[in-house]
Amino acid sequence: MTPFFQHLPAFQSIFLTLLFIIPQVFISGRKVLATDCPSGTKPVAFNRGKLPFKTANGVSKIKTICAPTSSIGDTVFRDDNGNGIQDNHEPGVPHINITLTLPDGSTQTTTTDSHGKYSFSDLSPGTYQVRSDVPHGKVLTTRTNPFQINLESGQNLEHADFGFRPNTSTGGSSIGDTVFSDRNGNGVQDGGEPGIPNVVLTLTLPGTDGILGNGDDTTRTTTTNNNGIYNFNNLPDGNYRVTVNPPVNFPQITTGSPRIDVNLQTSQSLTNVDFGFRRSLGGSIGDFVFNDKNNDSLSNSGDIGLPNVQLTLKNANGQIVATTTTNSNGNYSFTGLPLGNYTVEVTQPNNFSPTTKTILSANLTEAEPDDNNVDFGFAAGNASSNGVSLQLVKRITAVLKTNGQRIQYNAFIDDPNDQNDNSIGITPLGQYELLKPLVSGDEIEYTIYFRAGQSLENLNVCDLIPAGTAYVNNSISVTGNGVDGNQGRFFSPLxxxxxxxESGVCENRNNPNGTVIVKLGNISSGQSGSVSFRVKIN
Incomplete structure (x- = not known):
């Protein structure tokens, strides 16, 4: 074989730079061996030097330049709540194909393991693309597929995650997906930018002529869930228009128009019809007053907002900062607020009783200038069957025997002589009577459960120590007391x-065996708690 360097000047006077990716090359018919690289690195170049460098066996060697290898991963997960983040309860999805496109255009494919994990290793620096297959019946929630990644030497990139949630479409095609708070105003939902709940969207469907904007158009409406996600499903293919009703106190839309026209294909799940909004400057507090149909104190999907409910915002000094009323969807918002501590008080609507506290606090900080989770629930009807403003239920919740045994009563036992003990709104655990005899020295723990049906001021609770018993020192325990409340006091018979x-609340002021008096202070409508203390059998 004729060497291809034969027409060059003498080798000894030529300096060459040789770049190789493979470990072995042939030069002038002589084999050149690349020096092995340490674990975790790979050869990326050979250094500059004179050729040839002959050794005793006639083989030339060139020093190899090694660089750390890189990798890309990490998880495909089931995003049950659709928030684009893998929460603790959301598992990985196994057996999903992931395709990596290399800088030279070639591809590699791998499959997620039983935990939804994947990894491409032993990669050189460069620009890569990572794409996930979409599981059947699912839609993407993490917004990016494929990822475009500029990988650096030695970088182990472990955040190329793909989240998927079930496609809520029951047939045909569907349109969604998110209305979000665009805090930086760039028109894209970035990490840390939450969805906006309870936003109304309208879908305009063309009439029989298939053309939007004519008199035969029809409409459908839906509302975003707690994560700002919406969906119109069971749609035939065709042209549609999605219009968003701007959220309360989010005056600036950042994604263009509040109206988007789309062309939907057969069996298509369109999940990129998003709307971003930027709120007014300053901090904000909101956001929902709702009809709590199942009386669970939580805003569920079936609970609707209550309109025209008044709310009052106060600062840390108790001064009124602003008042507002809920809109037709039950939403409210206070905006443009300086950072600091605030309280929000809701005025109880007529013919409704609260299922949550009617006074809630909010703390606006530099890290969290918005608190849009200050919600108030109300259920239709009075606070109790007899319309009282305060409900009290007393139970025996524990017995401490002289031998050290403690008997705890953790179940609700209905008292047949009290028609209201199961309607207090909190579960009054414990016995209403003891059937087993007690002996001298045994201790009994009493617990008084309370719930306010309206806002009450300077509230006190009084309970007499039963005959044949003595109060156990330092045994009073109070939960749920209000502003200016205390942890209770025992007053001896002397x-x-x-x-x-505070004794004005006591029915018997003779105090024959001692009395426990607790100042609950100012408590709001719907507020609940308990007072416990122990007595010893004489």
Whole structure:
């Protein structure tokens, strides 16, 4: 074989730069061996030098330049709540094909493991593309597929994640997907930019002529869920228009027009019809007053908003900052607020009783300038069957035997002589009577459960120590007391209750065995709690 360097000047006077990716090359018919690279690196170039460098066996060697290898991963997951983040309860999805396109255009394919993990390793620096197959019946929630990645030397990129949620379409095609708070105003939902709940969207469907904008058009409406996601499903193919009703106090739309026209194909799930909004400057507090149909104190999908409900915002000094009323969807918002501590008080609507506290606090900080989770629930009807403003239920919740045994009563036992003990709104655990005899020295724990049907001020609770027992020192425990409340006091039989201002609530002020008095203070409508103390059998 004729060497291809034969027409060059003498080798000894030529300096060459040789770049190789493969470990072995042939030069002038002589084999050149690349020096092995350490683990975790790979050869990327050979250094500059004179040729040939002959050794005793006639084989030339060139020093190899090694660089750390890189990798790309990491998870395909089931995004049940559709928020684009893998939460603790959301598992990985196995057996999903992931395709990597290399800088030279070639591809590699791998499959997620039983935990939804995948990885491409031993990669050189360069620009890559990572694409996930879409599982059957699912739609993407993480917004990027494929990822475009500029990989650096030694970089282990572990955030190329793909989230999928079930396609809620029950047939045909569907249109969605998110209305979000675009805090930086770039028109894209970035990490840390939440969806906006309870936003109304309207879908305009063409009439029989198939043309939008004519008099035969029809409409459908839906509302975003707690994560700002919406969906119109069971649609035939054709032209549609999606219009968003701007959320309360989000005056600036950042994604263009509040109206988007789309052409839907057969069996297509269109999940990129998004709307971004930017709120007013300053902090904000909101956002929902709702009809709590199942009385669980939570805003569920079937709960509708209550319109025209008044709310009052106060600062840390108790001064009124602003008032507002809910809109037709039950939403409200206070905006343009300086950072700091606030309270929001809701005015109870007529013919409704609260299922949540009617006074809630919010703390606006630099890291979290918005608190849009200050929600209030109300159920239709009075607070209780007899219309009282305060409900009280007393139970025996524990017995401490002289041998050290503690018997805890953690179940609700209905008292047949009390028609209201199961309607207090909180579960009054414990026994209403004891059938087993007690002996001297045994202790009984009493618990008084309370719930306010309206806002109450300077509320006190009084309970007499039963005959044949003695109060156990330092045994009072209070939960749920309000502003200006205390942790309770015991007044011995030697104390004249006439001298105790709070004793006006006591039915018997003779104080024969001692009395426990607890100042609950100012409590809001719907607020609940308990007072516990122990007595010892004489």
């Amino acid at each position: 104390t004249s209750l006439e001298q105790v201002p």
